[in-house]
Amino acid sequence: MSDSNDKPNASDPAAPAAPAAPATAMTDDAPVSGAALPGSRASQSLWSSRTAFVLAATGSAVGLGNIWSFPYLAGEHGGGAFVMVYLVCVLLIGLPIMMAEIMLGRAGRGSPVHAMAAMARLHNKQSAWQFVGVMGVITAFIILAFYSVVAGWMLAYAVRMVGGVFEGQLADGVSGIAGRLTDDPERMLAWHTIFMVMTAAVIARGVEHGLERFIRWFMPLLFVLLLGLVIYATTTDGFLKAVNWLLLEPDFSQLTTGSVLAAMGQAFFSLSLGMGAIMMYGAYLPRDTNIPGAAATITVADTLVAILAGLAVFPIVFANGMEPAQGTTLVLQTLPLAFGSMEGGTFIGTLFFALLSIAAWTSAVSLIEPVVAWMVESGRFTRVSATTLASAVIWFLGAMVVLTMAEPDFQFSFEFAGNTESSGLFSVFEVATYKILLPLGGLLIAVFAAWVLSSDAVRKELGLSDNLFFLWRSLAGLLAPLAVLIILLGGLNAF
Ligand code: PHE
16 A cells, blocks of 8 residues: 555645545555554545644644743742753653654544554554543543633733733732632633633534644744743843743752652643644644654744743743742733733733633644544544533533632642642642643553554654664653653652
8 A cells, every 4th residue: 555645635735624524535544554444534634734733733732831831830849940850851751752642643543542442453452552542531621621711811811901901000910900810700710611612613613624724823923922022021130030040040959759740740731742632633644744853843842932931921020029939820910010011012912812812722622622533433423512512521620620719618729749739629630630640641652652562663653763763762662651650659659
């Protein structure tokens, strides 16, 4: 079977392939061994180009993880040392696992549950490996439940920005405005609902429908705006202190096992790894794409956005005498201060929060796509009914998040890995996914790709030379699983 002939939709930019609407049979798209895959979704359609895939996967990776949670976690865990651990995790654990996920998706051609099962079967291994895909589906539900609530904050802020409420405000005024949102269950619920409806609307139509063109213009714009914010930050007197604190003078005495676990979890979360989102997008990837190159591009772009966000936020923190450890509302308390005092800040701020909402939207879509694809594959749901059901469950979980965060009667806090977590179900979900499910999912995916499948087929599918394959396998098969295991167990205080 050849890979080069007759790729329906793959080369027709005028008709982007919608995963929702299966194209004609992809008989040339064989999995690793080249044999036809039993039970495979032969009708899978593809991204129109490599760029389309890289854009969509970057759209998945870049989101609240970069601009909301990276600065807030760096702030809580002491800055530089956290960032160093984060960068090491991205490079040595994240990048190899991202290659594994793309490879598995492309060879397995289907939802992560299906792809894992198909690959296991193809290599004569236990189909129980599909459980990793199921775990990813569960993880997606939990993440999206709180992700949607935070995305709702960003939507709310885009609207507040239009009204110019931050003009001339000082730190106290700005935190007051943030508090009025995050203490108000009804408002949060309303924004959460709007965000879920937006996400469901895209998913019901099929991921690639329009997503590609959309991401093509908004991502560069978000990047330019962030860069502009960093340039603005250089004019404040907190800039040097922020650069030193965030990047140049890591204070390793601040590092605890809990913060190493947080940095590793953040790396998985930010790169969308460990639950099958990237695997799912890989399933729509044409066979001739260079996987390592695509993975490296996505990783670099994602990391750059996170660092820029840090360089935009922390100068404001230091210039205004604020504490870096403000918690989840750090971004809401800092960036509006900058917008409130800069020329044209109302316009730029509106644009910024609107773009951030869009970035969250494209990530949310990638979270729910594996769930919906799996439901549709089962043959029991149409795309619309699967989307409706999954979104309704996630909406309900999100409503519980809101309730236990803002309704005094329902609030609770707990201790985990040396940190006090005080936002109710929000914290439970955040801890369960960032610190347990994503690293565990990533570990299993890495072991599966590096040890369970036959290495020759994997090397070919990744398109690596012998030496590079050896390097990849040492990282994905050895270093990453060991590091994840040690950090996970250390963070859980197992030893
Ligand atoms: N990477 C996304 C972000 O940084 C979140 C995400 C996590 C998306 C896991 C998909 C899967 O916002």
